[in-house]
Amino acid sequence: MSRLKPPFARLxxxxxxxxxxxxxxxxxxxxxxxxxxxxxxxxxxxxxGDGVFGRPFVRLEAIVSSASPAQGPILxxxxxxxxxxxxxxxxxxxxxxxxDAYLNGHVTIYDHYPPLDSExxxxxxxxxxxxxxxxxxxxxxxxxxxxxxxMPGVRLGTHSVLGANSVAxxxxxxxxxxxxxxxxxxxxxxADGGRWVAVKPGEGKS
Amino acid sequence: MRGAGRxxxxxxxxVIERPGPFLWNPERIQLGRGVRIGREVRLQANLQNGxxxxxxxxxxxxxxxxxSQISASLGxxxxxxxxxxxxxxxxxxxxxxxxxxxxxxxxxxxxxxxVRIGAGVYIGRGAVIxxxxxxxxGAVVVDRAVVRFDVPPGAWVVGMPVGIPAGGHAGxxxxxxx
Numbered sequence: 001m002s003r004l005k006p007p008f009a010r011l012x013x014x015x016x017x018x019x020x021x022x023x024x025x026x027x028x029x030x031x032x033x034x035x036x037x038x039x040x041x042x043x044x045x046x047x048x049g050d051g052v053f054g055r056p057f058v059r060l061e062a063i064v065s066s067a068s069p070a071q072g073p074i075l076x077x078x079x080x081x082x083x084x085x086x087x088x089x090x091x092x093x094x095x096x097x098x099x100d101a102y103l104n105g106h107v108t109i110y111d112h113y114p115p116l117d118s119e120x121x122x123x124x125x126x127x128x129x130x131x132x133x134x135x136x137x138x139x140x141x142x143x144x145x146x147x148x149x150x151m152p153g154v155r156l157g158t159h160s161v162l163g164a165n166s167v168a169x170x171x172x173x174x175x176x177x178x179x180x181x182x183x184x185x186x187x188x189x190x191a192d193g194g195r196w197v198a199v200k201p202g203e204g205k206s
Numbered sequence: 207m208r209g210a211g212r213x214x215x216x217x218x219x220x221v222i223e224r225p226g227p228f229l230w231n232p233e234r235i236q237l238g239r240g241v242r243i244g245r246e247v248r249l250q251a252n253l254q255n256g257x258x259x260x261x262x263x264x265x266x267x268x269x270x271x272x273x274s275q276i277s278a279s280l281g282x283x284x285x286x287x288x289x290x291x292x293x294x295x296x297x298x299x300x301x302x303x304x305x306x307x308x309x310x311x312x313x314x315x316x317x318x319x320x321v322r323i324g325a326g327v328y329i330g331r332g333a334v335i336x337x338x339x340x341x342x343x344g345a346v347v348v349d350r351a352v353v354r355f356d357v358p359p360g361a362w363v364v365g366m367p368v369g370i371p372a373g374g375h376a377g378x379x380x381x382x383x384x
Contacts, residue, residue: 114346149330167348182365
């Protein structure tokens with residue numbers, strides 16, 4: 001299959017997307033994923049907006065557990081978000097990825113940690129008891145560097161940047177750059193001066 | 207399962223995904239019952255002074271994520287029920303670099319100390335466990351952490367490197383619970 005010439009490959013990707021549409025709670029117009037993948041769990045609880053684009057090996061897992069809302073999507077990807085190679089999202093309570101968010105390769109997002117596997121969630125309803133659980137929201141136009149990790153309960157602000165291989169344990173306010181493991185805010189946008197300014201250590205807490 | 211006959215021991219119900227695993231000295235590698243190993247995993251029992259004396263023991267029901275590498279010059283023990291995420295590196299040796307007149311790849315490898323990972327541990331995606339480290343039972347190593355020192359049982363550790371955080375705190379960082 002992978003030996004097909006590009007025009008046929010594009011047609012194949014479009015056909016695959018059409019077949020995928022039936023599995024999601026919602027999949028907007030122009031949304032597509034490159035093969036192989038996406039690897040999905042409980043796609044009926046995942047909603048995708050318009051024009052979402054996924055690179056190969058994307059993993060989207062909605063894991064229904066005692067922390068999940070009774071109905072509705074628990075993983076929402078809004079319009080025109082980009083999901084890079086090997087991006088993985090594990091949701092049991094609620095993960096929202098905003099419009100025009102850009103997730104580079106190997107970005108990983110959890111709303112519970114350590115992550116449940118689907119078998120564990122089904123077999124042991126109480127398995128969440130020893131997890132950290134909290135809703136995650138990735139702001140509109142946010143940019144996540146290669147390999148960045150977002151931990152449970154974190155809100156990454158609008159137009160904010162999380163550096164490559166950074167691990168976000170705390171919220172990142174709107175219009176900020178956070179880097180490091182654990183991530184700290186190092187720059188923010190000064191709206192009055194119309195420029196990005198450096199943040200001293202400890203100053204950027206939300 | 208391909209290569210299973212070459213392993214030192216393999217329990218019932220093991221699942222090993224292809225491609226892989228890539229094995230060095232497989233007779234020094236032992237898998238318990240119900241071990242699950244993802245794609246593209248490397249398990250290396252390295253030679254020590256020309257002899258295959260190192261070991262890799264993986265306990266019952268342990269999970270090794272895709273793309274992980276376990277490289278032992280002395281020995282690495284992984285307890286039962288431990289889950290290791292994707293792209294994790296566990297090594298018990300370190301390359302010498304001190305001689306500035308010789309390229310580092312031509313210098314020898316220095317064994318640091320056996321690595322012991324306890325039972326029911328969770329090691330997150332992309333984490334690195336270095337030589338001589340003991341990770342206590344039920345500990346959680348958060349994604350991308352680099353572990354140079356022992357982790358007490360039940361502790362959560364995060365950061366690079368774990369134990370020397372930029373904020374100047376002493377000791378391990380433990381996340382608020384839960």
